[in-house]
Amino acid sequence: MTPNPLASPSASAAVGTVASPPPATLTALDVVRLVLRRRRLLFMLPMLVAAMVVGIGLLADRQWVSQATFVAQSPGGGISRLAGLAAQFGVSVPNAQSGQSPDFYADVLRGDGMMRQLLAGRYTTAGGQRVELSAHLVPGVADTARRGELALRDLRTMVSASVGIKTGLVRLAVRLDDPELARQVAARALEELNRLNVLAQQAQASQERVFTDSRLAMARSELRVAEDRLEGFLRSNRVFSGAPQLVLQEDRLRRDVNLRQQVVAGLAQGLEQARLEESRNLPVITVVEAPVRPALPDSRRLVLKALFAAIVTGGVLLAWILAGEWRRRLAVLNPALAAEMESLAAEAAGDLRRPWRMVSKSRSDDPSRAA
Numbered sequence: 001m002t003p004n005p006l007a008s009p010s011a012s013a014a015v016g017t018v019a020s021p022p023p024a025t026l027t028a029l030d031v032v033r034l035v036l037r038r039r040r041l042l043f044m045l046p047m048l049v050a051a052m053v054v055g056i057g058l059l060a061d062r063q064w065v066s067q068a069t070f071v072a073q074s075p076g077g078g079i080s081r082l083a084g085l086a087a088q089f090g091v092s093v094p095n096a097q098s099g100q101s102p103d104f105y106a107d108v109l110r111g112d113g114m115m116r117q118l119l120a121g122r123y124t125t126a127g128g129q130r131v132e133l134s135a136h137l138v139p140g141v142a143d144t145a146r147r148g149e150l151a152l153r154d155l156r157t158m159v160s161a162s163v164g165i166k167t168g169l170v171r172l173a174v175r176l177d178d179p180e181l182a183r184q185v186a187a188r189a190l191e192e193l194n195r196l197n198v199l200a201q202q203a204q205a206s207q208e209r210v211f212t213d214s215r216l217a218m219a220r221s222e223l224r225v226a227e228d229r230l231e232g233f234l235r236s237n238r239v240f241s242g243a244p245q246l247v248l249q250e251d252r253l254r255r256d257v258n259l260r261q262q263v264v265a266g267l268a269q270g271l272e273q274a275r276l277e278e279s280r281n282l283p284v285i286t287v288v289e290a291p292v293r294p295a296l297p298d299s300r301r302l303v304l305k306a307l308f309a310a311i312v313t314g315g316v317l318l319a320w321i322l323a324g325e326w327r328r329r330l331a332v333l334n335p336a337l338a339a340e341m342e343s344l345a346a347e348a349a350g351d352l353r354r355p356w357r358m359v360s361k362s363r364s365d366d367p368s369r370a371a
């Protein structure tokens with residue numbers, strides 16, 4: 001079909017300028033076009049947020065980290081021997097080595113009991129000033145109980161303990177705003193840990209001593225009864241070498257006496273060992289790396305924090321721009337659906353601001369309640 005030469009040029013131009021509606025979906029080219037169009041906003045706002053993060057980090061107090069590394073010593077073998085000896089008599093005694101793995105020590109260092117012991121001490125800052133740790137962490141709070149709880153909450157984040165998977169070494173790290181204070185808190189944590197373990201082992205040894213002492217008294221009584229039986233047999237039978245039955249009975253009585261003598265000797269040795277363990281106050285942990293006063297503050301990682309803040313802000317801003325473009329296209333393609341979406345979004349925002357309205361609406365919309 002040939003074009004009509006008499007057709008009006010203005011009509012042809014008008015027909016050619018009719019714009020087709022935009023597609024509902026956003027292609028990669030559309031995303032690039034929106035990014036280029038809003039490039040100033042997408043660049044300036046993340047940079048502004050990153051600058052704010054850097055500024056807040058520079059205004060915050062510097063943090064110093066004092067670290068210490070230790071390994072748990074194996075407890076003395078006296079308690080284990082006593083437990084084995086007690087097992088021969090059908091008595092189960094807890095082993096002193098149970099529960100004292102590296103993870104056990106790390107959990108003790110992170111526990112609230114250790115935190116309260118650290119808060120109870122008095123320390124000296126780098127400037128030579130004597131301070132109380134709770135007052136240093138939470139200044140300006142007059143209530144002692146409230147200040148202690150707030151300081152306990154802060155100290156939980158400042159004290160950390162980790163265990164080496166291959167070596168079993170326990171590493172303690174204390175992060176505070178004063179280098180000397182961080183070193184003293186780490187040193188006190190090691191002292192308290194060793195003190196608690198020594199007390200626990202002494203208490204265990206005390207229980208072992210009480211058990212061994214009572215069992216030794218019973219064993220000595222049984223030995224005395226066995227010796228009396230042997231003595232009575234020998235008095236009644238002065239000459240019995242020619243009687244096989246009497247010889248066998250004498251041998252049985254003598255073996256019973258020897259066995260009970262061995263039991264008494266073992267229990268007496270175990271009792272002395274338990275008494276030594278009860279008074280034992282040697283260190284339970286071996287400090288591999290003692291806490292020292294850090295010379296340099298800990299890195300603030302401002303570059304990584306600023307980069308992360310910029311990426312998150314840029315992503316949220318890009319999602320907001322894409323959502324606005326999608327709403328604009330939906331309004332062109334389906335105005336009724338767009339109006340319904342706007343109405344539902346407004347209702348949802350109102351419900352979030354007033355959650356109690358959601359409960360009242362659900363009750364009013366329930367057909368059983370309406371009936």
